[in-house]
Each structure stands twice: as structure tokens, then as C-alpha cells.
Amino acid sequence: MKGSLAIVKQLGQVSLVSLLQQSSSESKAQAIQSLSPSSSSLSLDFDAIADDKDCILSQDFFCTPDYITPDGQYISNSLDCNKENIPCPKSPEKLQTVKSIRQRQELAKDTFETDEIKTEKTIGIEPQRNHSYVSHSVIALRSRVMPPPCIKNPYLNDASETDLDPFGYQRSKCAALPPAGILPTIIGGDGLSRYRTDFHEIEQIGNGNFSRVFKVLKRIDGCFYAVKQSTRLLHQDTERRKALMEVQALAALGSHENIVGYYSSWFENEKLFIQMELCDHSLSISRAYKSSLDGEMLEIMHQIAKALQFIHARGVAHLDVKPDNIYVKNGVYKLGDFGCATLTDRSLPIEEGDARYMPQEILNDKYDHLDKVDIFSLGAAIYELIRGSALPDSGPVSMNLREGKLPLLPGHSVQFQNLLKAMMDPDPVRRPSAKELVENLIFDTAQKTGKTQ
Ligand SMILES: Nc1ncnc2c1ncn2[C@@H]1O[C@H](COP(=O)(O)OP(=O)(O)OP(=O)(O)O)[C@@H](O)[C@H]1O
Numbered sequence: 420m421k422g423s424l425a426i427v428k429q430l431g432q433v434s435l436v437s438l439l440q441q442s443s444s445e446s447k448a449q450a451i452q453s454l455s456p457s458s459s460s461l462s463l464d465f466d467a468i469a470d471d472k473d474c475i476l477s478q479d480f481f482c483t484p485d486y487i488t489p490d491g492q493y494i495s496n497s498l499d500c501n502k503e504n505i506p507c508p509k510s511p512e513k514l515q516t517v518k519s520i521r522q523r524q525e526l527a528k529d530t531f532e533t534d535e536i537k538t539e540k541t542i543g544i545e546p547q548r549n550h551s552y553v554s555h556s557v558i559a560l561r562s563r564v565m566p567p568p569c570i571k572n573p574y575l576n577d578a579s580e581t582d583l584d585p586f587g588y589q590r591s592k593c594a595a596l597p598p599a600g601i602l603p604t605i606i607g608g609d610g611l612s613r614y615r616t617d618f619h620e621i622e623q624i625g626n627g628n629f630s631r632v633f634k635v636l637k638r639i640d641g642c643f644y645a646v647k648q649s650t651r652l653l654h655q656d657t658e659r660r661k662a663l664m665e666v667q668a669l670a671a672l673g674s675h676e677n678i679v680g681y682y683s684s685w686f687e688n689e690k691l692f693i694q695m696e697l698c699d700h701s702l703s704i705s706r707a708y709k710s711s712l713d714g715e716m717l718e719i720m721h722q723i724a725k726a727l728q729f730i731h732a733r734g735v736a737h738l739d740v741k742p743d744n745i746y747v748k749n750g751v752y753k754l755g756d757f758g759c760a761t762l763t764d765r766s767l768p769i770e771e772g773d774a775r776y777m778p779q780e781i782l783n784d785k786y787d788h789l790d791k792v793d794i795f796s797l798g799a800a801i802y803e804l805i806r807g808s809a810l811p812d813s814g815p816v817s818m819n820l821r822e823g824k825l826p827l828l829p830g831h832s833v834q835f836q837n838l839l840k841a842m843m844d845p846d847p848v849r850r851p852s853a854k855e856l857v858e859n860l861i862f863d864t865a866q867k868t869g870k871t872q
């Protein structure tokens with residue numbers, strides 16, 4: 420045994436599993452003790468390894484050389500997920516024998532056979548023992564061997580489902596979303612972060628009530644994107660389902676010039692990540708975005724009305740139209756933040772957005788004309804931009820607005836003020852639809868006189 424330990428130390432590589440399997444518990448302790456003093460860089464969790472002697476080493480799956488992952492690598496990944504460019508430890512040269520290859524192949528075969536039976540139970544379940552690198556890898560691998568179920572998008576109608584059945588055997592279990600515990604949450608649990616692997620973070624560009632938004636560079640295509648991350652940990656499936664509604668709405672709607680572009684999304688460490696088109700900034704009132712020009716306000720109104728016409732035609736209401744959620748990119752205005760989006764037929768839960776921009780009927784829980792809620796909110800957003808200061812939550816100003824009493828706006832045409840008044844009419848039926856708004860002659864006139872250029 421002494422001889423083999425000497426070889427181990429000399430080669431700088433350890434095959435501890437076989438070592439521990441062969442040794443009695445007493446000789447394990449001796450072996451460990453004799454290793455420790457001269458190899459201080461190796462501080463392995465031997466108890467964990469001994470506990471896991473029937474587990475499989477990650478390298479057995481990935482066909483990498485047999486070596487114990489240096490302790491430092493695991494610790495740095497698990498303690499500070501934000502660190503980038505952590506250098507990969509060099510794998511020591513491997514002494515390969517035909518026997519060791521065959522043993523490994525058999526071991527892997529056994530594991531995959533076991534996985535077929537056990538995967539359904541392990542998906543979506545956090546590993547119980549965080550101290551073992553081996554257990555993390557096995558669990559992460561299992562979730563990849565058996566991909567998570569497809570999720571039915573509630574914003575799409577089901578016409579195509581008869582021919583194609585992407586939900587397969589899970590249909591009976593999930594009418595709309597998979598059952599509790601099954602949504603994937605453990606990406607990143609093995610120390611591999613999709614966010615860190617695929618993107619280089621440049622800077623934070625936004626802050627919402629529920630999320631932070633970062634400007635990132637995608638490593639593989641060299642393009643900039645915005646990635647929105649939820650700030651709260653989404654522990655429960657119900658929370659994850661709710662968060663998912665935003666990406667499902669974006670994905671179902673498809674692309675439109677006046678809607679922020681959607682690329683992809685994933686869960687990582689119990690947070691939802693959404694990769695989107697990067698815009699220059701939002702119209703947030705905190706940026707002192709004040710304009711007294713009819714032309715500019717008309718341009719914003721016209722472009723966002725087009726976005727609303729597009730989503731309303733697809734049966735979707737945004738329910739959180741406000742300056743914070745209108746972004747600008749190269750002079751083009753885009754509607755973003757679909758976190759409150761719902762179906763106008765009220766077949767999905769309704770969560771109203773920022774109360775400052777909500778009409779009275781929503782505060783009275785009347786949801787008959789959800790598309791017209793967006794028209795009111797757009798009117799309120801435009802009014803706020805003209806006013807140049809944030810609308811109050813409550814009080815006489817907000818009450819007057821909800822009653823359709825819009826103060827006079829000096830410097831703005833009567834035609835424009837009347838349109839704004841109509842958009843904020845207390846009766847949703849009398850508000851123009853998005854289509855009527857887009858087709859309003861005021862935009863033609865503005866274009867002809869060059870005001871919207
Ligand atoms: N694609 C983007 N490009 C540029 N900036 C963005 C983008 N998406 C979001 N932002 C910025 O990040 C801020 C917060 O984003 P977002 O509104 O989506 O988060 P939220 O937590 O859902 O917000 P809320 O508090 O309104 O619910 C936005 O107001 C905007 O300034």
C-alpha cells in the first residue's frame with residue numbers, strides 16, 4: 420500500500436475510489452494521513468468520497484482522464500458563480516490500460532440503465548448533499564439524459580396539435596404546464612452556468628421590481644443582447660410558471676418592429692433568464708425624458724399603438740404599458756416587459772400592472788375590455804411624458820385622470836389633446852381600439868408636415 424501511495428503522490432494523480440475500495444477503514448485513514456502533509460494543495464472531502472463509493476465519477480461519462488477534480492475548482496465555482504474566466508485545471512497525463520477503459524464502459528452502461536428508471540424522479544429535485552462533486556455531476560447529467568417536458572404555450576391556439584404531439588405521454592398529466600416539481604431548475608447546480616458560459620456580462624442597464632437587466636455580449640456570435648434575470652429565487656413551481664408567462668407571451672407573439680425582440684430563455688439556479696434584443700434605453704421618467712413636442716409624442720403613440728394592434732389581434736393584452744416599459748432603439752420605440760401579459764378572452768389569470776396607469780374599471784375588478792386597458796395606459800404614459808414628472812399612485816390628480824378630466828396641455832394641438840382624452844375615457848367602450856388609433860388621421864397630418872420624422 421505504501422508503494423502505491425508513493426506512486427500516487429509522484430504522479431500527482433489519484434485513483435482514490437479503487438484505493439478506498441480496497442482498503443479497510445483503518446488503512447483508509449492511514450492512506451489519507453500519509454497523503455495530506457506532502458500534498459497540501461489537495462484537500463479532498465474523503466468522507467464524501469467514501470460515502471459515494473457506489474456513485475460514478477463524472478469523468479466516467481465524459482471520457483476525460485481519471486483524476487480527482489482539484490478542490491479549488493469546485494469551491495470557486497460553487498461559492499462565487501459570478502466569477503468569470505476561471506482557468507480550467509490541467510488534467511494530468513493518464514496512464515490508460517485496456518482494462519480500465521473496459522471497466523469504465525461497463526460502469527457507464529450500468530448507470531445509464533439505472534438512469535432510465537430513476538430520471539423522472541430526479542428531474543427538478545435539488546441534490547440533497549451539496550458536499551459531493553460527484554453527486555452534482557450525476558444529477559446534472561441525469562437531467563440532460565432525460566430532457567424536461569415540453570410546456571404548452573397558453574398564448575398559442577392548439578390547431579396544430581392533432582398532427583404533432585410534442586407533449587407526448589405527459590399530456591394527461593399537464594393540460595397547460597407540467598406538474599409540480601418537474602420544471603427544470605437545476606441548470607447551474609453542477610457549477611456550469613449557461614449565462615456565464617454563453618455570455619460575457621458588460622453592465623447592468625435596468626432594474627425592475629422583479630428583475631435586473633444586463634447588457635451582455637454573446638460569446639459565440641459576438642453580438643450584444645439584453646438578458647433579464649429574476650431577482651427573487653423562484654422556489655415553487657407556481658412561481659416559475661408565473662414567471663414563464665412572460666417568455667411564453669413573447670415567444671408566441673413573434674417578431675414586430677415595435678416589440679422588443681425575444682431570443683431565448685432558461686432557468687438557472689432557480690432564476691429565470693430571458694435573452695432579448697438590446698435597446699438603447701427606456702422612456703423612464705427618471706431619465707427626465709420630457710418632451711413638449713407634439714411630433715415626438717405622436718411618434719411614440721403611433722409606434723406603440725402599432726405594437727398594441729399587433730398583440731390585440733393575437734388576443735393578448737399587455738396590461739403594463741408605461742414609460743418604463745417602452746424602450747428606444749435607434750429612434751424606434753418598442754414595447755417590452757410582458758410580465759403582466761394575458762389573454763383578452765380572460766382564459767388566463769389577470770395580474771394588472773402599475774396602478775398609476777390603470778383605468779378605473781381595473782381597480783373595480785372589471786375585466787371585460789382588457790385591450791382597452793392598454794389604450795388607457797398608453798394615454799396615461801403619454802400624458803406623464805408631457806407632464807415631465809411621475810404620475811401619483813392616488814390622490815386628486817390620478818382620480819381626475821381616471822374620470823377623464825385631463826388638464827389643458829399648453830403648446831399641444833387641440834386635435835392631439837382630444838385624442839389623448841378619448842384614449843383615457845372612463846368608459847372603455849368609447850376608447851379607440853389600437854387599430855383605430857393607428858389609423859387616426861392625426862398621424863398622417865403629422866407625417867405630411869414632417870413632425871414625426
Ligand atoms: N431589452 C432591453 N434593452 C434595454 N433595456 C432594457 C431591456 N429590457 C429591460 N430594460 C431595462 O430594464 C428595466 C427593467 O426591465 P423590466 O421592466 O423588464 O423589469 P421588471 O422587473 O419586469 O419591471 P417592472 O418593475 O416594471 O415589473 C426597464 O425599465 C429598462 O430600463
Ligand SMILES: [Mg+2]
Pocket residue numbers: 627743744756
Ligand atoms: Mg418593467
